[in-house]
Amino acid sequence: xxQQRRVQGLRREAAEYYRGHRVPQRMEEALNSLFTLxxxxxxxxxxxxxxxxSRAPVICKLVGRKVLDGVGQPTLEVEIYCTVKNYExxxxxxxxxxxxxxxxxxxxxxxxxxxxxxxxxxxxxVEMVNESLNTMLRDLKPTDQCKVDKVLGEYFRKxxxxxxxxxxxxxxxxxxxxxxxxxxxxxxxxxxxxxxAKPGKKVAVAERMIPPAEPVESMLxxxxxxxGTSLAIAKAGATISHIPLYLHIxxxxxxxxxxxxxxxxxxxxxxxxxxKISHAKLKLVKEVMxxxxxxxxxxxxxxxxxxxxxxxxxxxxPPGKVPSPQLADSKKGKAHNIGKKAPPQALKRISHLxxxxxxxxxxxxxLLLMQTACNNMGLELGTDMHLAINCAAHxxxxxxxxxYEVLTGMFKSADEMVDMYVELIxxxxxxxxxxxxLRKEDRQQWNNxxxxxxxxxxxxxxxxxxxxxxxxxDENIDIPMCSGVVLKYINxxxxxxxxxxxxxxxxxxxxxxxxxxxxxxxxxxxxxxxxGLGARFIKLGGLSRGERVTKYNRLLAIEEELAKNRTLR
Numbered sequence: 001x002x003q004q005r006r007v008q009g010l011r012r013e014a015a016e017y018y019r020g021h022r023v024p025q026r027m028e029e030a031l032n033s034l035f036t037l038x039x040x041x042x043x044x045x046x047x048x049x050x051x052x053x054s055r056a057p058v059i060c061k062l063v064g065r066k067v068l069d070g071v072g073q074p075t076l077e078v079e080i081y082c083t084v085k086n087y088e089x090x091x092x093x094x095x096x097x098x099x100x101x102x103x104x105x106x107x108x109x110x111x112x113x114x115x116x117x118x119x120x121x122x123x124x125x126v127e128m129v130n131e132s133l134n135t136m137l138r139d140l141k142p143t144d145q146c147k148v149d150k151v152l153g154e155y156f157r158k159x160x161x162x163x164x165x166x167x168x169x170x171x172x173x174x175x176x177x178x179x180x181x182x183x184x185x186x187x188x189x190x191x192x193x194x195x196x197a198k199p200g201k202k203v204a205v206a207e208r209m210i211p212p213a214e215p216v217e218s219m220l221x222x223x224x225x226x227x228g229t230s231l232a233i234a235k236a237g238a239t240i241s242h243i244p245l246y247l248h249i250x251x252x253x254x255x256x257x258x259x260x261x262x263x264x265x266x267x268x269x270x271x272x273x274x275x276k277i278s279h280a281k282l283k284l285v286k287e288v289m290x291x292x293x294x295x296x297x298x299x300x301x302x303x304x305x306x307x308x309x310x311x312x313x314x315x316x317x318p319p320g321k322v323p324s325p326q327l328a329d330s331k332k333g334k335a336h337n338i339g340k341k342a343p344p345q346a347l348k349r350i351s352h353l354x355x356x357x358x359x360x361x362x363x364x365x366x367l368l369l370m371q372t373a374c375n376n377m378g379l380e381l382g383t384d385m386h387l388a389i390n391c392a393a394h395x396x397x398x399x400x401x402x403x404y405e406v407l408t409g410m411f412k413s414a415d416e417m418v419d420m421y422v423e424l425i426x427x428x429x430x431x432x433x434x435x436x437x438l439r440k441e442d443r444q445q446w447n448n449x450x451x452x453x454x455x456x457x458x459x460x461x462x463x464x465x466x467x468x469x470x471x472x473x474d475e476n477i478d479i480p481m482c483s484g485v486v487l488k489y490i491n492x493x494x495x496x497x498x499x500x501x502x503x504x505x506x507x508x509x510x511x512x513x514x515x516x517x518x519x520x521x522x523x524x525x526x527x528x529x530x531x532g533l534g535a536r537f538i539k540l541g542g543l544s545r546g547e548r549v550t551k552y553n554r555l556l557a558i559e560e561e562l563a564k565n566r567t568l569r
Contacts, residue, residue: 026049026050026053030046030049030050033049034046034049051085054085055085056141056143056240057082057083057084057089057091057141057142057240058082058083058138058139058140058141058142059080059081059082059083059137059138059139059140059141059142059233059236060081060082060083060088060138060139061080061081061088061134061138062078062079062080062081062129062130062133062134062137062229062232063078063079063081063129063130063134064076064077064078064079064125064126064127064128064129064130064225064228065077065078065079065126066122066123066126067095067521069095069097069098069519069520069521069547070352070519070520070521070522070545070546070547070548071098071352071518071519071520073098073115073118073519074098074118074119074122075095075096075097075098075122075224075519075521076095076096076122076125076126076129076224076225076228077093077094077095077096077228078093078094078096078129078225078228078229078231078232079092079093079232080092080093080142080232080233080235080236082142082236082240084240091142091235091236091239091240092232092235092236092239093232093235094228094231094232094235094523094525095228095521095522095523096224096227096228096231096489096490096521096523097488097489097490097516097517097519097520097521097523097526098118098517098518098519098521117221120221121219121221121222121223121224122224123222124221124222124225125222125223125224125225125228126225127222128222128225129225129228129229132155133152133155133225133229136151136155137151137229137233142233142236142237142240143237143240143241144237145230145233145234145237145252145495145496146252146496148229148230148233149230149494149495149496149497150496152226152229152230152494153226153494155226156220156223156226156492159220159222160220163220209402210399210402210414210441210442211439211441211442211443212441213397213399213439213441214440214441219491219492220491220492223491223492224491226491226492226493226494227489227490227491227492227493227494230493230494230495230496231489231495231525233495234248234249234252234495234525235525244528244558244561245525245528245529245532246262246527246528246529246531246532246558247532248532249495249499249528249529249531249532249533250262250531250532250533250534252495252496252499252532253499253502253503253532253533253534259567260567261567261568261569262531262534262562262567262568262569263534263568263569264298264531264555264558264559264562264568265513265514265530265531265535265536265537265538265555266291266292266294266301266536266537266538267291267292267298267301267302267537267538267539267540267552267555268289268290268291268388268433268513268537268538268539268540269289269290269291269292269302269305269540269542269543270287270288270289270353270354270355270390270539270541270542271288271289271290271305271308271309271312271355271356271370271542272287272288272312272355272356272357272358272366272369272370273286273287273351273353273355273356273357273358273542274286274287274288274358274359274360274366275351275357275358275359279359280359280360280361281360281361281362281407281408282359282360282361282362282363282365282366282406282407283396283405283406283407283408284363284391284392284393284396284404284406284407285360285363285366285389285390285391285392286390286391286392286395287353287355287389287390287392287435288366288367288370288387288388288389288390289387289388289389289390289433289539290305290308290370290385290386290387290388291385291386291387291388291432291433291537292304292305292385292386293383293384293385293386297559298555298556298559299556299559302543302552302556304379304384304385305385305543306543307377308370308373308374308377308379308385309356309543311373311376311377312356312369312370312373313356315369315372315373315376316356316358316369350542350544350545351542352518352519352545353518353541353542353548354540354541354542354543354544354545354547354548354549355541355542355543355544356542361407362407363406363407363420363424364427364428367387367428367431370387381430382429382430385430386430386431386432387428387430387431387432388431388432388433388434388435388458389431389433389434389435390435390436390462391434391435391436391437392435392436392463393417393436393437393438393439394436394439394440394463394464397439398411403416404417406420414438414439414442414444414445415445415448417437417438417445418438418445418448418449418452421434421437421449421452421453422449422452422453425453425456425457429456431457432457432458433457433458433459433460433537434453434457434458434459434460435460435461435462435486436460436461436462436463436464437449437459438464438480439464440461440463440464440465440479440480442480443480443481446459446464446480446481446482447480447481450481450482450483454483458483458484458511459482459483460482460483460484460485460486460511460513461479461480461482461484461485461486462485462486462513462515464479464480464482465479465482465485465486465487466488482510483510483511484505484510484511484512484513484536485505485510485511485512485513486513486514486515486539487501487502487512487513487514487515487535488514488515488516488517489514489525489526489529490517495529498529498533499533502533502534502535506534511536511537512533512534512535512536513535513536513537513538513539514526514529514530514533514535514537514538514539515538515539515540516539516540516541516548516551520541520545520547520548520551521547522546522547522550524550524551524553524554526538526540526551527540527551527554527555527558528554528558531555531558538555540552
């Protein structure tokens, strides 16, 4: 009897438990609705029905891992695990792209120091993800991007404050050491005779006073952990919501208001990387890019770029030989190499940017090469295809002379650079964008070039806008006067930062371009970010190397999906 009473008590307890969770009522509803449907997989439909009432997944674990990017540099991978229906489940992962702040022609010692700093930063980021962030984000919903990014931002600010305290302590210790030796140094200085400079002696000073280069912004060691975790959470939120990442980003930007139509960013496809090699005189141009016209679909535009690229490879065989403009109408030149089975020699010279490498002797040569290739294919630049140039002017500034080294031994002041660009655009009107035509510090010349060329082409800041990933409270974006900026998802940049920043840029009528860093990874999230944020252009490099082609393939897949859903504008 006692055992029967215990069993009856358990039954009553169970009945109350299930009634409290409305299980009998929902079971009856499910059975009644499914009987009329009579699905082939009855239990599958029952699982789908009851999954609507399960708890929302929450983050249970973060895993940080050191991996390699597309150029063999160490970078960070972040994996997200969530508790889904009482079980731990791996949701997704993201791999951050590495980004170097030093120029390509940096000295070996500088490059070695940068490699060590990068390695230390990745190791610290892995530790942050596996320890601090793993604990702080546990039990948060991956769909709550704002809350997650707020936690990440507070953690980052705390780390910055700790870094400043350490630097202040080191500074005080250095001042104390200096005070101990100051008396000895003063005595030595007084005892020595001051030597006057000889009247005829020349001192190496800048020929013209120019605004000094802004100091390189000090990055927090391990800051990759912030950006990597934020992006991984965004991917997890999209996966759990059963929507693509680009739509998840668009919903975050527009406060969950689903856009009726979406536009694809126009690709800036890099075809030539003008290498600064010993026998080549041209120093200024870093990339020559093609932009398909808006009338074409993305697929048609990429196919047209590939046709032009194939012709350029033919013209560059043997490599480094730039054709004269007369080749444009040469039928003999067009028939050259037809029937050869071996690939062109230019294939052996592919840049880390995924494009062909060549050297030129003047600014017009790469443009004439593009014009020749297009003419040979029956295409007209300015109508069937457009051109953009990444000048990367900051890399050719000679701070001793205070001028830009455009060609080997040929230097121009900032004002002369503006005149040169005006002449260039007037001669080649099919150029619709100049990226980094000047240093960020030459703000007056940015104003001048915008006044002179703003109605003819886009004047884009990339290096001149590399420190704006953190929107300022007063909405003041520290960039020179320009048409738009290239944004990169690097270091401590969070998804919420990009959403806020693109909103500010849209309000100021600046063009937004999402660009991939030099050290790209195989992660294609950048494409979804560009589509979801409504970027005007996307700069992914060339159509070679797997880590770059993956992103173009993702862009093509999104175009197909939007067209199928009739949401492509």
